[in-house]
Amino acid sequence: MEIRYWNKExxxxxxxxxxxxxxxxxxxxxxxxxxxxFYKRKLPTVGINSPDDIKSLDxxxxxxLASKEDxxxxxxxxxxxxxxxxxxxxxTSSGTTGIPTVIYLSAADLDAATDIMARSxxxxxxxxxxxxxxxxxxxxxxxxxxxxxxxxxxxxxVIPAAGGNTKRQIQLMKDFGTTVLHITPSYLLxxxxxxxxFGTSVKDLSLKKAFIGAEPHSENTRKKIEELxxxxxxxxxxxxxxxxxxxxxxxxxxxxxxxxxxAYILEIIDPQTGDPVPDGQEGEVVLTNLIRHAMPLMRYRxxxxxxxxxxPCPCGRTHRRISRILGRTDDMLxxxxxxxxxxxxxxxxxxxxxxxxxxxxxxxxxxxxxKLIVKxxxxxxxxxxxxxxxxxxxxxxxDELRASITIKPVIELHEPGVLxxxxxxAVRVVDKREKL
Amino acid sequence: xxxxxxxxxxxxxxRLKAITENLQKIGANIRAFAIQDRGDFGLMKLIxxxxxxxYLALADKGCACALKDVLAISVPDSCGNLHKLLSALADNKxxxxxxxxxxxxxNNKGVCILEIENITQTNAENVVKNAxxxxxxxxxxxxx
Numbered sequence: 001m002e003i004r005y006w007n008k009e010x011x012x013x014x015x016x017x018x019x020x021x022x023x024x025x026x027x028x029x030x031x032x033x034x035x036x037x038f039y040k041r042k043l044p045t046v047g048i049n050s051p052d053d054i055k056s057l058d059x060x061x062x063x064x065l066a067s068k069e070d071x072x073x074x075x076x077x078x079x080x081x082x083x084x085x086x087x088x089x090x091x092t093s094s095g096t097t098g099i100p101t102v103i104y105l106s107a108a109d110l111d112a113a114t115d116i117m118a119r120s121x122x123x124x125x126x127x128x129x130x131x132x133x134x135x136x137x138x139x140x141x142x143x144x145x146x147x148x149x150x151x152x153x154x155x156x157x158v159i160p161a162a163g164g165n166t167k168r169q170i171q172l173m174k175d176f177g178t179t180v181l182h183i184t185p186s187y188l189l190x191x192x193x194x195x196x197x198f199g200t201s202v203k204d205l206s207l208k209k210a211f212i213g214a215e216p217h218s219e220n221t222r223k224k225i226e227e228l229x230x231x232x233x234x235x236x237x238x239x240x241x242x243x244x245x246x247x248x249x250x251x252x253x254x255x256x257x258x259x260x261x262x263a264y265i266l267e268i269i270d271p272q273t274g275d276p277v278p279d280g281q282e283g284e285v286v287l288t289n290l291i292r293h294a295m296p297l298m299r300y301r302x303x304x305x306x307x308x309x310x311x312p313c314p315c316g317r318t319h320r321r322i323s324r325i326l327g328r329t330d331d332m333l334x335x336x337x338x339x340x341x342x343x344x345x346x347x348x349x350x351x352x353x354x355x356x357x358x359x360x361x362x363x364x365x366x367x368x369x370x371k372l373i374v375k376x377x378x379x380x381x382x383x384x385x386x387x388x389x390x391x392x393x394x395x396x397x398x399d400e401l402r403a404s405i406t407i408k409p410v411i412e413l414h415e416p417g418v419l420x421x422x423x424x425x426a427v428r429v430v431d432k433r434e435k436l
Numbered sequence: 437x438x439x440x441x442x443x444x445x446x447x448x449x450x451r452l453k454a455i456t457e458n459l460q461k462i463g464a465n466i467r468a469f470a471i472q473d474r475g476d477f478g479l480m481k482l483i484x485x486x487x488x489x490x491y492l493a494l495a496d497k498g499c500a501c502a503l504k505d506v507l508a509i510s511v512p513d514s515c516g517n518l519h520k521l522l523s524a525l526a527d528n529k530x531x532x533x534x535x536x537x538x539x540x541x542x543n544n545k546g547v548c549i550l551e552i553e554n555i556t557q558t559n560a561e562n563v564v565k566n567a568x569x570x571x572x573x574x575x576x577x578x579x580x
Contacts, residue, residue, distance in 0.1 A: 378444055378500045379500075380495065380498055380499060380500040380501070383444055383500035383501065383502055384502055385442035385479070385501070385502030385503070385504045386442070386479075386504075386533075387472055387474050387479050387534075388533075390444065390474065390477060391474070412476065413446070413476075413477060414446050415444060415445065415446050415451065415499070415500060416498045416499070416500055417498045418446065
C-alpha cells in the first residue's frame with residue numbers, strides 16, 4: 001500500500017522526539033496561558049508562575065483540568081490570551097445551557113490548525129486531483145471551515161456544499177465527479193436510501209472515500225457505508241475546543257485514529273477520580289492544545305470515552321492511536337452530528353408558561369437519521385379551549401428549541417399528568433438508538 | 437349565551453373514556469358532543485347538563501379544559517334550514533371556527549352549535565335572530 005505523508009519527519013518521529021516537541025510547545029503554551037484571566041488565576045495556585053516552572057512533561061499534571069463549565073463561566077474572554085486585533089477567526093458551540101463556548105484563532109493558530117487538518121487528509125491517501133464535497137455545516141461550527149482550509153492546503157478541489165438539500169448534494173457529486181465526502185455517517189446512509197428517488201445509483205458517482213465524523217458510530221456502520229457505496233470510510237475525530245476536526249484521523253489502514261501528538265497532548269483519565277488509566281483501558285479523553293496561542297486550553301476534559309492503542313501501525317506513523325469514541329461521560333446527546341445537552345432543552349421548555357414542568361426527551365432512528373422528540377405536558381391552567389392555541393404553542397416550542405439547539409425537534413404535547421413521574425432521579429432522556 | 441366544555445385530549449386509547457368516567461362520577465349528563473381532530477391531539481367538545489360543575493370537576497382532576505361561549509341555535513329539521521342559517525352568517529362575514537349539530541327525538545328538534553371567531557366582537561346573535569332562528573340559552577339547551 002502506498003503511504004503518503006504530509007510531514008513525514010514529525011509523523012514518523014520516535015517517541016523521544018515527539019515528547020521533546022511536546023515539552024517545548026507546552027512551555028510556550030504556558031507562557032501564552034499566563035496572559036489569560038483564567039490561567040493567571042489558576043496556574044499560580046499550583047506553583048506555575050512562568051514557563052520555566054514546566055521542567056518535564058510530568059509537570060503537565062500540575063495544571064488543573066479544564067471543563068466546558070470553565071469555558072462557559074469565562075465566556076466570552078476569560079481564555080483569551082491576546083488582544084482581539086490579533087484574532088482572525090472565532091467559532092462558537094453550544095454550551096450546556098444558553099451560554100455558548102467560544103474559541104479564538106490568530107493567523108498563526110489558523111495556519112497550524114490547517115496544517116494538522118492537511119496532515120489528516122493526506123493520511124487517508126486523498127491528494128491533489130481529488131474532489132472533496134464538504135457536507136458539514138459551515139459557519140460557527142468548526143466542522144465545515146476547518147476541513148475546508150485543510151483540503152485547500154493539500155490541493156483538493158473543494159465543494160463547500162455544507163449540509164442538507166440531498167437532491168443538490170447528489171447533483172453536485174455527479175456534475176463535479178466528487179471523490180471524497182466529509183459527512184456524518186447518518187447522513188451518508190440516509191443519502192444512499194434516496195439515490196433511487198433521484199434517479200441515481202452508486203455507479204453514477206465517482207466516490208472513493210468518505211471522512212465520517214461529528215457523531216460516534218460503530219464499526220458496523222462503517223462497514224455498511226463501505227459496502228453500500230464501495231468506498232473506504234475513515235473515522236475522523238475532533239471537537240471545536242481543540243480547533244475542530246483533524247485532532248485524530250485514521251490512516252489508510254483504518255486501524256483507529258492517529259492522534260497528532262505534536263499538536264495535542266493526550267491523556268486518558270478515570271472520569272470519577274481524574275487519575276490516569278493504563279493504555280488500552282477505556283476512560284475520558286483529556287487534551288492539551290499545543291497549537292492555539294490566542295486561546296490556550298490545557299488538560300481539557302472532552303467528556304468523550306475512548307482508549308489508547310500503543311501497538312505500532314504499519315503506516316509507519318508513531319503517533320498513538322485512539323479508539324473510536326465509545327460514548328460520553330456526561331449526558332450530551334449527538335443528534336445528526338449536532339451536540340445537544342438535555343439542560344439546553346430544559347431551559348427553553350421551562351421558560352414557556354403554557355407547558356408543565358414534566359418533560360421527556362426521546363431520540364430514535366427514522367431511517368438512517370436521528371429524530372429528536374420532545375414530549376411536554378400542556379399546563380392545564382393556561383388552556384383557553386382552542387385548537388389554534390395548541391397549534392401555535394407547538395410551533396413556538398419548536399421554534400424556540402431550534403433557536404437554542406439548532407435542530408428542529410418533533411414536539412409532542414401531552415395532557416397534564418400523562419408523562420411518567422419519577423420518584424428519585426427522573427429519567428428525562430430516552431435514547432432508543434443502537435448502542436455502540 | 438350557551439357554554440360548551442372544551443377538553444384537550446391526546447390521541448391515544450383510553451383518553452376519552454377517562455373524561456366520560458369523571459363526568460359520570462359527578463352525575464353530569466352529556467347532551468351532545470363532538471371531537472375536533474388535529475392529528476396527534478383533539479378537542480372534545482361537550483354540551484352537558486351543568487357545564488360549570490363539569491368544568492370544575494375536570495379541572496380538579498388536572499384536565500386541560502375550558503368553557504367556551506357558543507351559539508346554540510334551534511334549526512328546524514327540514515330541507516334548506518342549515519343553508520339559510522349559514523348564508524346569513526356568510527353574508528355578514530362571520531367566521532365559524534367549528535360546529536356540530538344534533539337532532540333530538542321525538543319532536544325532531546334540530547340544534548346547531550356554532551363556535552364563532554371573536555364572538556364578542558361580532559353581532560352574530562342578531563344576525564341569527566334576524567334570519568328567523570331561535571337562540572337557545574343555557575337553560576333551554578340543557579333542558580331540551
